[in-house]
Amino acid sequence: MVMGINGKFPGPTIRVKVGDIVRVDVTNKLNTEGVVIHWHGIKQRETPWSDGTASISQCAIAPGETFTYRFTADKAGTYFYHGHYGMQRSAGLYGSLIVDVADGEKEPFEYDGEFCLLLSDYWHQNVHQQEVGLSSLPFRWINESQSLLMNGRGQYNCSLASRYNESATLPQCEIRGGEQWAPNVLSVFPNRTYRLRIASTTSLASLNLAIGNHKMYVVEADGNYVNRTEVTDIDIYSGESYSVLFTADQIPYDNFWISAGVRARLPQTPQALALLNYIPTPESKFPLSPPPVTPRWDDYGRSKSFALNITAAAGTPRPPKSHERRIVLLSTQNKFNGHSVWAINNVSLSLPVTPYLGAIRYDIKDAYDQTPPPENFPDWYNVSAPPANPNTNVGDGAYVLVNGTTVDIILQNANMLEPGASEVHPWHMHGHDFWVLGYGEGRFAEEDEKRFNLTTAPLKNTAVIFPFGWTALRFVADNPGVWAFHCHIEPHLHMGMGVVIAEGLDQIRAMNVSRDALSCGLTGKMFAAEDARRRN
Numbered sequence: 001m002v003m004g005i006n007g008k009f010p011g012p013t014i015r016v017k018v019g020d021i022v023r024v025d026v027t028n029k030l031n032t033e034g035v036v037i038h039w040h041g042i043k044q045r046e047t048p049w050s051d052g053t054a055s056i057s058q059c060a061i062a063p064g065e066t067f068t069y070r071f072t073a074d075k076a077g078t079y080f081y082h083g084h085y086g087m088q089r090s091a092g093l094y095g096s097l098i099v100d101v102a103d104g105e106k107e108p109f110e111y112d113g114e115f116c117l118l119l120s121d122y123w124h125q126n127v128h129q130q131e132v133g134l135s136s137l138p139f140r141w142i143n144e145s146q147s148l149l150m151n152g153r154g155q156y157n158c159s160l161a162s163r164y165n166e167s168a169t170l171p172q173c174e175i176r177g178g179e180q181w182a183p184n185v186l187s188v189f190p191n192r193t194y195r196l197r198i199a200s201t202t203s204l205a206s207l208n209l210a211i212g213n214h215k216m217y218v219v220e221a222d223g224n225y226v227n228r229t230e231v232t233d234i235d236i237y238s239g240e241s242y243s244v245l246f247t248a249d250q251i252p253y254d255n256f257w258i259s260a261g262v263r264a265r266l267p268q269t270p271q272a273l274a275l276l277n278y279i280p281t282p283e284s285k286f287p288l289s290p291p292p293v294t295p296r297w298d299d300y301g302r303s304k305s306f307a308l309n310i311t312a313a314a315g316t317p318r319p320p321k322s323h324e325r326r327i328v329l330l331s332t333q334n335k336f337n338g339h340s341v342w343a344i345n346n347v348s349l350s351l352p353v354t355p356y357l358g359a360i361r362y363d364i365k366d367a368y369d370q371t372p373p374p375e376n377f378p379d380w381y382n383v384s385a386p387p388a389n390p391n392t393n394v395g396d397g398a399y400v401l402v403n404g405t406t407v408d409i410i411l412q413n414a415n416m417l418e419p420g421a422s423e424v425h426p427w428h429m430h431g432h433d434f435w436v437l438g439y440g441e442g443r444f445a446e447e448d449e450k451r452f453n454l455t456t457a458p459l460k461n462t463a464v465i466f467p468f469g470w471t472a473l474r475f476v477a478d479n480p481g482v483w484a485f486h487c488h489i490e491p492h493l494h495m496g497m498g499v500v501i502a503e504g505l506d507q508i509r510a511m512n513v514s515r516d517a518l519s520c521g522l523t524g525k526m527f528a529a530e531d532a533r534r535r536n
């Protein structure tokens with residue numbers, strides 16, 4: 001079962017130009033739950049209520065109701081949109097969002113055609129069962145997905161299915177032709193150059209994508225131009241997007257596989273496949289070469305060198321030379337009343353009923369904890385061992401940033417509950433791009449700052465922390481609003497792995513925040529009381 005949009009899964013591709021004011025009317029036809037849509041990578045400058053994050057920027061849209069998102073397409077690039085309430089992204093609520101350069105402008109590279117590949121993962125168990133499992137005692141993890149998808153199409157490992165079933169022939173393993181799993185076909189003319197816009201909206205999987213026999217040149221990352229880099233494959237974590245160029249330079253009477261496979265977790269899911277078809281070779285011709293092999297899942301050295309190879313293209317603004325504030329965020333796996341959770345500086349995020357944006361706009365102090373969470377973690381904490389005390393707190397405090405300040409965030413990874421284990425987490429920031437200043441092993445130390453890349457640091461909206469390592473980010477708090485900053489692995493966010501950034505409180509208090517966004521919780525009650533007074 002998937003959640004679709006306008007009768008489609010994935011939802012329709014939205015294509016706009018820089019400077020366009022985009023209006024999207026979202027009508028909630030899910031009869032049993034609310035919904036919101038987040039425009040991943042769009043800054044929402046002066047429209048923070050259109051960011052589409054339930055409990056942060058707006059109330060969930062109630063069944064039957066319509067909410068209008070209105071925002072400016074601020075930067076050309078490859079983006080996507082997705083549900084941001086509960087685990088609706090896992091349920092399939094997503095689609096591609098492409099922002100073209102403004103009329104009369106040109107991209108800084110040339111190509112003859114382009115394709116979008118939106119990557120995702122897919123479970124047979126429905127999202128409500130997953131949600132209940134994650135919050136149950138005992139904890140039930142979602143485990144690896146059954147399929148990986150490219151534009152909503154994927155393969156299913158029938159041999160694995162028959163291993164777990166008595167009957168060798170399962171109905172879902174019988175191939176009749178024309179089924180949903182039939183791979184996407186990307187038809188190209190020999191010797192032409194194409195742009196492949198790749199975005200990952202996976203729930204869990206970190207992926208590696210390659211095109212059989214073809215080199216790729218990375219030119220864009222998260223809507224920012226990067227130095228053209230030749231690669232044989234790309235690592236792509238949930239929340240990231242890349243554009244690569246490739247030339248159809250192989251012998252023209254063949255087809256080739258494009259494959260994406262799991263990295264950073266022990267793979268138990270077959271690769272996602274799409275077919276690169278050389279016109280006029282028939283689409284039905286089986287490629288001579290097998291799909292590209294995904295690099296070993298735990299070869300993190302390879303992942304790190306790929307990450308370090310992504311550098312900002314000339315003309316990209318450089319990071320300020322120094323910071324005015326530094327927030328260190330330690331990610332730990334913990335327990336709360338026996339439940340498995342993730343915590344940041346010993347606080348597991350639990351979202352409030354009243355959206356922060358409304359609570360700040362109308363100065364409603366009861367809406368969330370007014371004490372911000374800790375800015376660091378204790379010196380005695382050992383990041384290379386399981387937590388000495390696994391118990392953590394749950395909270396809904398927000399980090400408050402003064403408008404215009406330069407802020408560093410050090411994302412610190414640590415050992416999980418299980419000894420010797422630490423996982424990759426892709427952190428995504430709403431409302432901003434940040435500069436990725438560097439990655440390091442072990443615990444971040446002040447002298448590591450000397451190694452920061454202040455010249456070619458790429459601008460991104462999502463950056464990964466490697467197992468037992470740290471990642472340093474810098475951004476300027478110049479976008480008043482309330483922004484989520486979280487692990488883009490959906491079950492991890494659901495288990496509390498995120499923080500809330502309240503930026504420019506004075507500016508928010510002077511904003512004309514859309515009332516439609518605040519019809520729930522304490523703001524909803526306030527508006528209802530105002531209306532009642534007016535009627536009397």
Ligand SMILES: O=C1O[C@H]([C@@H](O)CO)C(O)=C1O
Pocket residue numbers: 141416423492
């Ligand atoms: O949050 C998680 O839980 C599991 C495991 O730690 C317990 O089953 C896992 O791999 C996660 O990423």
